[in-house]
């Protein structure tokens with residue numbers, strides 16, 4: 065197996081069987097407000113591209129049929145075999161192709177993503193904050209921004225998470241302060257609450273990030289960011 069191959073993972077902290085079980089249990093009960101927000105973000109994102117690369121979509125729980133139908137082809141990078149099977153059933157084998165680049169583990173794979181045809185858009189589906197952490201995210205971000213500078217790409221990603229709901233979401237002042245202020249922003253969001261907060265290292269990933277709250281499980285809350293990159297010429 066080459067260095068760039070995405071290995072099958074039936075279970076890992078960010079996906080696999082445990083994630084499908086949670087989706088089955090909480091998708092209707094807890095995830096709907098968050099999915100509605102993701103749907104708004106995706107509806108407003110209109111890259112003029114025929115091909116879409118989905119990175120870490122799982123079974124596409126947050127992706128509507130209307131959104132997927134806007135693209136002629138989908139390329140999927142997803143290590144979870146069950147997620148791939150579910151997604152293939154939904155999209156149809158003719159419209160989606162599964163590839164094995166691991167853009168997080170191999171810099172060459174990330175660079176290869178940036179050499180795709182210009183009418184390819186790339187969507188990171190709540191994976192950046194899961195595959196990376198506060199230490200590994202900043203150098204990967206620099207490589208990602210350089211590799212994909214000429215492509216339309218977008219990402220929604222975990223910024224902070226905790227077993228307790230935050231009292232607020234990031235506001236315009238927080239966003240303007242950018243990535244360096246993430247620890248202070250996390251303190252403000254959970255002000256007055258005694259709990260641990262995980263910083264996923266992704267706050268301020270893109271300049272005009274919007275935020276939503278994901279009630280992932282009864283005792284698990286994630287502040288999720290959304291941002292878009294447009295190539296200079298468009």
Ligand SMILES: C[S@@+](CC[C@H](N)C(=O)[O-])C[C@H]1O[C@@H](n2cnc3c(N)ncnc32)[C@H](O)[C@@H]1O
Nearest residue numbers: 078079120121122125126141142144168189191
């Ligand atoms: C939090 S889940 C995604 C949730 C999904 N987008 C949804 O809306 O339900 C993160 C996904 O990233 C996938 N993943 C983990 N490492 C990855 C990698 N190196 N490349 C692509 N996907 C990866 C996991 O298998 C998992 O399906």
